[in-house]
Amino acid sequence: MAETLLDIAMMHSDSLIARAREGDKNAQGKLVQLWYKRIYNFSYKFFFDHDLAMEVSQKTFISMHKNLVGLQEVTRFKSWLYTIAVNYCREEARKKKASRSFSLHDLNPGEGEESYRWEESHHRNENPERQLRHSELSDLLQACLMELSHEQREVVIMKEYEGLKFREIAEALNISENTVKSRMYYGLDGLKKILEQKKITKETIGYEL
Amino acid sequence: MNYKPDESTLIAYLYGELNEKEAKKLEAYFQQHPDELASLRKLGDVRESMSHAQDKEVIAPPVFVDDAGVRPLWQSPYIRVSIGIAASILFLLTAGKLLGPEIKYSEGELRISFGKKSEQPTQSAGLSEEKINELISTSLAKNNESIAASRTEDQRKLMQTLVDFNSKKMDALTKTVSQASQEQVRSFVSNLQDQNLKLMKDYFQLSAADQKKYMENMLVDFSNYLQEQRKQDLQFVQAKVNSLEKNNNQFKQETEQILTSLISNPGKKKNNY
Numbered sequence: 001m002a003e004t005l006l007d008i009a010m011m012h013s014d015s016l017i018a019r020a021r022e023g024d025k026n027a028q029g030k031l032v033q034l035w036y037k038r039i040y041n042f043s044y045k046f047f048f049d050h051d052l053a054m055e056v057s058q059k060t061f062i063s064m065h066k067n068l069v070g071l072q073e074v075t076r077f078k079s080w081l082y083t084i085a086v087n088y089c090r091e092e093a094r095k096k097k098a099s100r101s102f103s104l105h106d107l108n109p110g111e112g113e114e115s116y117r118w119e120e121s122h123h124r125n126e127n128p129e130r131q132l133r134h135s136e137l138s139d140l141l142q143a144c145l146m147e148l149s150h151e152q153r154e155v156v157i158m159k160e161y162e163g164l165k166f167r168e169i170a171e172a173l174n175i176s177e178n179t180v181k182s183r184m185y186y187g188l189d190g191l192k193k194i195l196e197q198k199k200i201t202k203e204t205i206g207y208e209l
Numbered sequence: 210m211n212y213k214p215d216e217s218t219l220i221a222y223l224y225g226e227l228n229e230k231e232a233k234k235l236e237a238y239f240q241q242h243p244d245e246l247a248s249l250r251k252l253g254d255v256r257e258s259m260s261h262a263q264d265k266e267v268i269a270p271p272v273f274v275d276d277a278g279v280r281p282l283w284q285s286p287y288i289r290v291s292i293g294i295a296a297s298i299l300f301l302l303t304a305g306k307l308l309g310p311e312i313k314y315s316e317g318e319l320r321i322s323f324g325k326k327s328e329q330p331t332q333s334a335g336l337s338e339e340k341i342n343e344l345i346s347t348s349l350a351k352n353n354e355s356i357a358a359s360r361t362e363d364q365r366k367l368m369q370t371l372v373d374f375n376s377k378k379m380d381a382l383t384k385t386v387s388q389a390s391q392e393q394v395r396s397f398v399s400n401l402q403d404q405n406l407k408l409m410k411d412y413f414q415l416s417a418a419d420q421k422k423y424m425e426n427m428l429v430d431f432s433n434y435l436q437e438q439r440k441q442d443l444q445f446v447q448a449k450v451n452s453l454e455k456n457n458n459q460f461k462q463e464t465e466q467i468l469t470s471l472i473s474n475p476g477k478k479k480n481n482y
Binding site: 032033036037040041044045050053054057058134135137138141142144145156159160161165166177178181182184185186188189191192195200201202205 | 215216217218219220221224226251252254255256257258259260261262263264265266267269270
């Protein structure tokens, strides 16, 4: 995963976190700007749902703001933030399981240009058709991810997409590193089987793109 | 060699988080068990495939969080509401003091006024019906008295004017008469007598002519009447005579018939008996 300026800023945000912890509103606002996309995408991959991801993201940062004073070590900010996000994800997952609601997009996503993803794919200076294929592949892989259990999914997303170390994931989930690695192993193994079932391989992906 | 790596070791190797010693040990194991390496590489392929799941672009919304923990007492909602109400009341009181508003409701009329009360006369509140009637009757009585006094005064003035006018006229006439000479008076009287005489003469002449005409008419009418009466009497006598004559003739005929009958049947007895 190529590091962007944002990633670098996130990695070197200790002083920012320290100031935010002391009540610096400006620093708190910058922290939100730095981490919002990561927490949103973590939640989105967990739920495959924009609204729930927005809900979790906002709750996570509200909670961060309230509880940042209680953070003991600045270096553990990342795992601490993901801990909050995971807890809200689990809470929302319980609510979702109880309500069993569906998005209209899930009921009838459409195909090709009729898909709602077609409209979402039109970014400036990009080939819309190529972007659409990327978007459809992304959603297909996301659907595969959704077939994993919550525990495996959390670990896979944190490791594979959020780039946390096993130690940080263990801290965030409050489990041992070995358990994290074990979940990761079985999570990847499960994904392998799912991809095989759906006949998704490196080659087919390369052909599609 | 009984070494068999567990899932944790394999995953740590896959992600490059295995220490050098363990990594070498595992690589040696893979040389012995290439199927395990192939299996691990498949997991690597899965990672590569899954890496195509893109991040969604999102813009961080503004997050406004209230400082609930460090909020001073005067910023608590209850105190702020109380202060707000107090400030509103204070404002109203100040405005009331400055503007001097007056809100009055009486007899179905709501009146809101500001500033000094106007000097226009206002009806005193609480007037009863009897009092109003009494005021009206008093006012009427005063009005009547005023009208009567005015009328009396006018009458008096009118009478005075008339008296003055008549007396002045009489004075003027008397003055005129007193100024006339004896001769003029005599002339006037004689003239007056002549006029009276002429008037009487005309009257009698006119009266005598009318009476004469009337008498003539009356005599003519009376003679006509007598003539007519005589004519009617004659006609009556004539009629009577004719009637008598007729009766006489009839009697005469009957008598003749009887005599004729007696003569024609002298010896016959009546058989009817």
